Amino acid sequence: MSTVSVIGRGITPFGRSDESIKSMVVKACREAIVQAGKPKIDAVFVGNFAAGPLASQEILGSIIANELGLGSIPAVKTEGACASGGIAFRQAYQLVKAGEYDTVLVAGVEKMTGLDTETVTQAINYAMDHESNEGASGLTFPGFFGVLAHRYMHEYGMEKKHLAMVALKNRQYAINNPIAQFKKETSLEEIMNAKPITDPLGLFDCSPISDGAAAVVIQRGDDGVQILSSGQASGTPLMQEVDQLLHISATNQAAKKAYEGAGLGPEDIDVVELHDCFSMTEMIAIEELGFFEKGKGWEALAQGLTQHGGKVPVNTSGGLLSKGHPIGATGIAQIVQIVDQLNGRACNQVEDARIGLAQNLGGTGAYSLVHIFSKKGV
Amino acid sequence: MSTVSVIGRGITPFGRSDESIKSMVVKACREAIVQAGKPKIDAVFVGNFAAGPLASQEILGSIIANELGLGSIPAVKTEGACASGGIAFRQAYQLVKAGEYDTVLVAGVEKMTGLDTETVTQAINYAMDHESNEGASGLTFPGFFGVLAHRYMHEYGMEKKHLAMVALKNRQYAINNPIAQFKKETSLEEIMNAKPITDPLGLFDCSPISDGAAAVVIQRGDDGVQILSSGQASGTPLMQEVDQLLHISATNQAAKKAYEGAGLGPEDIDVVELHDCFSMTEMIAIEELGFFEKGKGWEALAQGLTQHGGKVPVNTSGGLLSKGHPIGATGIAQIVQIVDQLNGRACNQVEDARIGLAQNLGGTGAYSLVHIFSKKGV
Numbered sequence: 001m002s003t004v005s006v007i008g009r010g011i012t013p014f015g016r017s018d019e020s021i022k023s024m025v026v027k028a029c030r031e032a033i034v035q036a037g038k039p040k041i042d043a044v045f046v047g048n049f050a051a052g053p054l055a056s057q058e059i060l061g062s063i064i065a066n067e068l069g070l071g072s073i074p075a076v077k078t079e080g081a082c083a084s085g086g087i088a089f090r091q092a093y094q095l096v097k098a099g100e101y102d103t104v105l106v107a108g109v110e111k112m113t114g115l116d117t118e119t120v121t122q123a124i125n126y127a128m129d130h131e132s133n134e135g136a137s138g139l140t141f142p143g144f145f146g147v148l149a150h151r152y153m154h155e156y157g158m159e160k161k162h163l164a165m166v167a168l169k170n171r172q173y174a175i176n177n178p179i180a181q182f183k184k185e186t187s188l189e190e191i192m193n194a195k196p197i198t199d200p201l202g203l204f205d206c207s208p209i210s211d212g213a214a215a216v217v218i219q220r221g222d223d224g225v226q227i228l229s230s231g232q233a234s235g236t237p238l239m240q241e242v243d244q245l246l247h248i249s250a251t252n253q254a255a256k257k258a259y260e261g262a263g264l265g266p267e268d269i270d271v272v273e274l275h276d277c278f279s280m281t282e283m284i285a286i287e288e289l290g291f292f293e294k295g296k297g298w299e300a301l302a303q304g305l306t307q308h309g310g311k312v313p314v315n316t317s318g319g320l321l322s323k324g325h326p327i328g329a330t331g332i333a334q335i336v337q338i339v340d341q342l343n344g345r346a347c348n349q350v351e352d353a354r355i356g357l358a359q360n361l362g363g364t365g366a367y368s369l370v371h372i373f374s375k376k377g378v
Numbered sequence: 379m380s381t382v383s384v385i386g387r388g389i390t391p392f393g394r395s396d397e398s399i400k401s402m403v404v405k406a407c408r409e410a411i412v413q414a415g416k417p418k419i420d421a422v423f424v425g426n427f428a429a430g431p432l433a434s435q436e437i438l439g440s441i442i443a444n445e446l447g448l449g450s451i452p453a454v455k456t457e458g459a460c461a462s463g464g465i466a467f468r469q470a471y472q473l474v475k476a477g478e479y480d481t482v483l484v485a486g487v488e489k490m491t492g493l494d495t496e497t498v499t500q501a502i503n504y505a506m507d508h509e510s511n512e513g514a515s516g517l518t519f520p521g522f523f524g525v526l527a528h529r530y531m532h533e534y535g536m537e538k539k540h541l542a543m544v545a546l547k548n549r550q551y552a553i554n555n556p557i558a559q560f561k562k563e564t565s566l567e568e569i570m571n572a573k574p575i576t577d578p579l580g581l582f583d584c585s586p587i588s589d590g591a592a593a594v595v596i597q598r599g600d601d602g603v604q605i606l607s608s609g610q611a612s613g614t615p616l617m618q619e620v621d622q623l624l625h626i627s628a629t630n631q632a633a634k635k636a637y638e639g640a641g642l643g644p645e646d647i648d649v650v651e652l653h654d655c656f657s658m659t660e661m662i663a664i665e666e667l668g669f670f671e672k673g674k675g676w677e678a679l680a681q682g683l684t685q686h687g688g689k690v691p692v693n694t695s696g697g698l699l700s701k702g703h704p705i706g707a708t709g710i711a712q713i714v715q716i717v718d719q720l721n722g723r724a725c726n727q728v729e730d731a732r733i734g735l736a737q738n739l740g741g742t743g744a745y746s747l748v749h750i751f752s753k754k755g756v
Contacts (some may be wrong), residue, residue: 022509048457051504053431058504059459066619067610072631074610075745075747076465077457079426081437087454089468126429126436131400232452234443235428241444248660253450366440 004096005224006216006373007103008036009336013091014212015181018112021055022214025109026067026330028213033068033105036217041068042101044075045092047085047108048328057113064107081127082277084108084238084320085214085331086369090230092218093371097135102220108332109213124327124332127363129237142206144239144364145278146198151245152283153200158298160200167321169266169307172222177347181210181224181324200337205279206209210324210332214332216339224340228355228372230260237366246295248281250368251359258370259290262326266290269372271341272312273334275361276319285359286314289370308350316341316348333361335371341377381649382474383602383754384594385481386414387714392590392702393559394719396490399433399591403487404445406591406707411446411483412427414595415585419446420479424454425463425486426706428501433489442485459505459654461740462486463592463709464747470596471749480598487591498587502705505741507615507619511753514685520584522617523656529623530661531578536676536702538578541571544657545582545699549684552696555725559588559702583657588702592710594717603720606733606750608640615744626659628739628746629666636735636748637668647750648731649719650690651712653739654697663737664692668747686728694719694726709738720753732756 010031012024046060061075078087081110085108092104128135168188174180194202233253276282283297292300306314317323317337340357360369388409390402424438427708439453456465463486470482506513546566552558572580586678637643661675670678684692695701695715717735718724738747
């Protein structure tokens with residue numbers, strides 16, 4: 001098995017875009033390829049959730065290969081709800097590590113704005129188990145994480161303001177991220193008093209509808225940020241089947257595999273991008289990734305342990321909450337931020353960051369992926 | 379790199395089904411797992427094109443893993459239009475060969491019936507490049523292959539009746555396939571006089587709208603039908619960019635890689651399943667796969683060289699034209715038929731079949747995959 005590195009990265013502005021899905025993804029890919037020094041690309045993997053219903057466009061793999069003039073190389077789209085990008089990255093990494101390809105372009109993209117709310121909401125709900133009674137009973141993604149938040153508050157004494165502190169932290173990070181969707185100063189009070197979405201989650205506790213694309217080029221060798229390991233796990237897509245409501249077991253399992261693969265533990269991680277589709281999801285994730293004990297995440301957050309100067313800065317890009325959440329792009333955008341951190345070129349740079357981790361969730365815990373990276377030469 | 383074998387296969391009836399997409403794919407998977415002797419499964423790959431818009435259901439990877447109780451294993455959906463199934467198979471094969479997994483379940487599924495024609499046609503057209511002028515000008519998949527047929531007739535002297543002979547051959551094979559969509563005796567005259575779809579293609583020259591699922595279990599080792607090689611290539615999704623209209627270069631390139639990988643040539647192949655989404659597509663494919671010279675496929679067909687007793691029997695399952703074409707399932711269903719042939723248990727069994735080939739196309743040539751297999755112990 002070989003060493004594999006990220007040798008180039010590209011990303012478009014996240015938010016509402018006038019550009020087409022093809023235009024966005026090609027732009028991100030081009031930036032990544034140029035930064036990588038225009039190597040010969042052997043395959044393309046692209047993560048995308050719902051380009052069919054949202055942009056009337058499938059076959060994105062072939063479209064990217066063709067539009068960039070990459071020749072007759074293999075091209076693959078992967079889907080796993082919001083984890084579509086992370087899944088694409090993992091396939092590419094495993095196949096380069098195995099020697100099947102030398103250099104692979106991995107992209108993620110979603111086009112979500114400019115449609116009526118019903119179309120977008122309907123497409124997002126394709127990420128639930130449609131045959132279960134849960135969807136029919138009106139359970140939605142905000143509803144699921146709202147229930148988790150209530151239960152967590154009940155079990156561990158967290159208050160609504162701690163959720164707001166997650167949103168505030170990520171909002172403040174986003175201000176410095178040129179590609180972020182939300183860059184306006186926001187106060188804790190504003191977040192606390194925002195329009196309720198699903199009690200106790202308000203508008204700022206929920207990630208937005210976004211357009212955007214991100215891409216990386218990975219290559220065998222150590223000439224870049226090194227990919228140390230990949231962990232992926234599945235979990236039930238149904239709330240009624242979850243063993244313990246406050247655990248997202250797929251994240252825990254994926255992290256375990258990734259830590260084992262890298263020979264590292266949570267104590268070794270200097271910077272993290274994790275899947276904060278809701279503020280509550282970040283709270284659960286910092287526990288499942290082993291940074292804090294179950295039920296103690298909110299206290300750690302309140303003590304500033306998940307930001308600069310604390311134990312481990314989380315979502316320095318602004319996260320899904322404030323950078324934005326173009327579904328298929330998210331997993332790759334997280335990796336772009338970790339790569340930037342380990343190259344010393346990130347917005348909200350963490351001083352002396354050597355090891356970084358990216359965690360990407362799909363559904364309410366149907367998929368989770370964890371990738372661990374190290375700075376070049378570490 | 380290890381030897382990898384197909385150790386189990388499952389398939390549902392193709393055609394109009396009352397079952398849900400989940401029910402169909404789980405049924406095919408269960409049959410494959412039972413036939414494989416219920417091994418521990420390490421990962422799931424599922425090929426699917428448009429389960430979102432057609433069945434309101436994404437996250438099929440996780441749903442299969444969860445429904446079958448396979449634990450927290452990695453699960454991935456792949457998309458590449460009608461090549462979605464072949465792409466899923468290739469990922470699984472490459473990763474088992476590389477030692478990333480020991481035993482992998484690969485499924486393919488599509489649910490297409492029970493919807494209004496507009497919804498289905500719209501979804502199928504997601505497999506064209508939506509931003510080009512071609513779709514806007516009214517070019518459709520039947521239109522594309524109709525143009526090819528006219529050009530081929532002009533260049534090489536083929537007549538409409540030779541296309542009908544492709545349809546008749548596949549219809550006759552389907553009569554013996556218990557899972558095929560069309561099992562009624564049909565005459566050449568009936569095919570020739572059928573409702574025109576896009577001149578010169580009539581109803582029987584076009585594959586139908588179908589529901590269905592197929593699955594295989596693959597494992598490291600030689601205890602089954604051996605997978606000798608995999609080739610994948612991309613091509614332009616646009617007619618206006620094609621160098622030579624009568625070549626589908628992705629198929630040619632994919633075949634070249636697969637033959638090289640297996641150390642074999644077209645002369646070694648005993649039985650073939652190839653992508654006859656239209657009768658014309660089969661004519662092109664038998665040439666691109668190297669069985670006959672360019673422009674000579676129609677004569678070979680007329681001489682019976684693509685059926686039992688000829689050079690190489692093609693689409694003994696009935697093909698997409700008559701077995702049916704549930705898009706995501708097709709690539710896996712082709713492999714199921716080749717596996718059955720090499721196990722000596724196929725409908726329309728080819729005597730002493732030792733080497734088989736499956737070719738799966740996506741779009742009008744945006745993707746093509748070729749896999750070569752050998753009988754156990756060969």
